[in-house]
Amino acid sequence: MIITRTKKDLxxxxxxxxxxxxxxxxxxxxxxxxxxxxxxxxxxxxxxxxTVVSIFVNPTQFNNKDxxxxxxxxxxxxxxxxxxxxxxxxxIPSVEEMYPEEDKRTFDFNGLDEVMEGKxxxxxxxxxxxxxxxxxxxxxxxxxxxxxxxxxxAAIIKYLTxxxxxxxxxxxxxxxxxxxxxxxxxxxxxxxxxxxxxxxxALISKTLKKYTGNYKNYSTEExxxxxxxxxxxxxxxxxxxxxxxxxxxxxxxxxIKPGKTTICVAVYDGNVRLxxxxxxK
Ligand code: PAF
Numbered sequence: 001m002i003i004t005r006t007k008k009d010l011x012x013x014x015x016x017x018x019x020x021x022x023x024x025x026x027x028x029x030x031x032x033x034x035x036x037x038x039x040x041x042x043x044x045x046x047x048x049x050x051t052v053v054s055i056f057v058n059p060t061q062f063n064n065k066d067x068x069x070x071x072x073x074x075x076x077x078x079x080x081x082x083x084x085x086x087x088x089x090x091x092i093p094s095v096e097e098m099y100p101e102e103d104k105r106t107f108d109f110n111g112l113d114e115v116m117e118g119k120x121x122x123x124x125x126x127x128x129x130x131x132x133x134x135x136x137x138x139x140x141x142x143x144x145x146x147x148x149x150x151x152x153x154a155a156i157i158k159y160l161t162x163x164x165x166x167x168x169x170x171x172x173x174x175x176x177x178x179x180x181x182x183x184x185x186x187x188x189x190x191x192x193x194x195x196x197x198x199x200x201x202a203l204i205s206k207t208l209k210k211y212t213g214n215y216k217n218y219s220t221e222e223x224x225x226x227x228x229x230x231x232x233x234x235x236x237x238x239x240x241x242x243x244x245x246x247x248x249x250x251x252x253x254x255x256i257k258p259g260k261t262t263i264c265v266a267v268y269d270g271n272v273r274l275x276x277x278x279x280x281k
Pocket of ligand 1: 028029030058061128131132150153169
């Protein structure tokens with residue numbers, strides 16, 4: 001496994017891969033890796049000749065300075081984990097390497113960024129698009145891998161790729177959520193939870209699972225109300241939003257179309273913000 005910290009070095013390795021006619025899969029991450037990231041890397045390893053993983057905590061996607069400061073970082077552990085999977089190159093740039101000058105670009109996502117996360121994390125998706133577009137321009141992968149846990153992010157990255165970066169011809173692959181034994185969606189932020197908060201966190205997926213298995217008995221308003229109330233019953237948990245949305249437009253629906261609709265939630269567990277989603281089949 002090769003570790004590079006500069007675009008110049010990375011591009012040198014990528015040129016060798018391209019010149020040999022081999023394919024590249026790319027897994028962008030912010031580090032604090034868990035089984036979800038490792039499964040994306042394994043998927044890439046199956047689909048491509050070479051896999052590049054980036055580790056970069058992107059400052060422009062944090063609308064809250066404390067959140068950026070607290071974001072978990074453990075490079076040594078990340079590298080040890082990547083050695084256990086099909087990762088060929090790790091790219092770990094500095095902030096100066098990625099942003100030699102301020103990135104003033106703004107992206108239009110045709111409303112996809114105005115709902116759910118976009119309402120509560122102003123500018124977040126613009127920052128994601130800034131870094132992902134820079135990374136895509138550097139790596140120019142054949143395929144890029146994202147987790148379904150960040151449901152809205154995946155939709156926005158597809159839009160970004162189709163509308164701003166179509167010349168790169170990158171196939172976006174969205175892979176299933178990997179969950180802990182008690183159902184909690186794996187996330188780097190889970191490491192910030194206290195033992196007690198970690199126990200509470202399981203109620204989020206438990207409640208979503210209960211109602212997605214039983215949604216036909218309720219209207220969408222009733223589902224939102226019941227899920228919100230049941231999660232809020234735990235004193236550590238505070239729902240920020242529950243939304244039931246169309247998988248493509250991300251607009252709130254009043255009628256569920258099986259296979260085309262998803263329940264999405266954001267919940268504070270203490271001061272740690274967790275998100276999750278379940279498809280309605
Ligand atoms: O999902 C993430 O970890 C980040 O938003 C991403 C895509 C690596 C961009 O910083």
